[in-house]
Amino acid sequence: MSSQMLLQQIESRYPVIEKPIPMVANPIRMTIVDDPDQLLDTLSKEDQHGVLHLPYWTYLWPSAIGLARYLDSDDGIYGERVLEIGCGFGLAGIVACQKGGMVLFTDYEQDALAFARYNALRNGCADKACFVQMDWNTPCLKGKFSRVIASDVIYEDTHWTPILDMLQTHLNPDGEAIFAEPTRTSAAGFVDRLSRYGFTYTKQISDVVGLDGVVFKISIYCLKRDRGVPP
Numbered sequence: 156m157s158s159q160m161l162l163q164q165i166e167s168r169y170p171v172i173e174k175p176i177p178m179v180a181n182p183i184r185m186t187i188v189d190d191p192d193q194l195l196d197t198l199s200k201e202d203q204h205g206v207l208h209l210p211y212w213t214y215l216w217p218s219a220i221g222l223a224r225y226l227d228s229d230d231g232i233y234g235e236r237v238l239e240i241g242c243g244f245g246l247a248g249i250v251a252c253q254k255g256g257m258v259l260f261t262d263y264e265q266d267a268l269a270f271a272r273y274n275a276l277r278n279g280c281a282d283k284a285c286f287v288q289m290d291w292n293t294p295c296l297k298g299k300f301s302r303v304i305a306s307d308v309i310y311e312d313t314h315w316t317p318i319l320d321m322l323q324t325h326l327n328p329d330g331e332a333i334f335a336e337p338t339r340t341s342a343a344g345f346v347d348r349l350s351r352y353g354f355t356y357t358k359q360i361s362d363v364v365g366l367d368g369v370v371f372k373i374s375i376y377c378l379k380r381d382r383g384v385p386p
């Protein structure tokens with residue numbers, strides 16, 4: 156499908172706006188949902204257990220900008236097989252493509268993937284990007300990745316085990332997983348689990364200006380397997 160047709164399809168369902176996200180060289184032009192708060196009531200849904208699921212994918216979170224900036228200054232991605240989980244609009248994965256990675260964008264929301272696909276096309280990443288609808292609780296992946304990237308996906312403790320299990324299976328033994336999150340206290344629970352899964356990590360915090368102009372402290376965790384601990 157051409158990018159024009161894809162955009163028409165998206166615009167038939169959502170009000171959209173294009174936002175440039177500055178990077179060191181050129182900005183990434185991100186087409187996102189305009190005023191997602193207006194859609195909260197219509198897009199929120201309850202699962203069979205009565206748990207309410209909010210449409211978090213309709214926001215471009217500051218962690219995505221933080222992860223994109225981090226990857227923008229990483230020259231080791233060229234030629235690597237990269238997996239993005241919970242990609243939302245796809246900003247971080249697009250930067251990974253532009254740095255030469257072959258990126259598999261995944262999210263369990265089909266409409267998020269439509270935006271990510273359009274944004275990847277719009278930013279010249281067609282030959283570097285693939286898209287798969289995937290729930291990380293039931294991963295449908297083939298093979299291993301040298302990088303797994305994710306922004307703002309560890310906000311619920313129920314996410315931690317399936318995400319770490321997925322890393323155990325699909326991260327190369329010498330690979331790296333990079334998580335960005337907005338320095339929530341709850342992230343400590345995720346970090347506590349890492350040694351049990353045989354990971355060590357480094358953490359850096361940087362100030363990131365979100366789309367609303369507010370400055371957020373974004374933590375970037377880089378996970379690697381402990382030497383000597385088999386995957």
Ligand SMILES: C[S@@+](CC[C@H](N)C(=O)[O-])C[C@H]1O[C@@H](n2cnc3c(N)ncnc32)[C@H](O)[C@@H]1O
Nearest residue numbers: 211212215216219241242243263290291306307
């Ligand atoms: C807080 S949003 C972050 C979106 C994007 N990474 C960003 O930072 O702007 C969480 C994302 O994870 C996705 N997600 C939540 N649970 C998921 C699951 N079990 N499997 C796959 N994706 C999931 C949501 O659809 C959403 O896109």
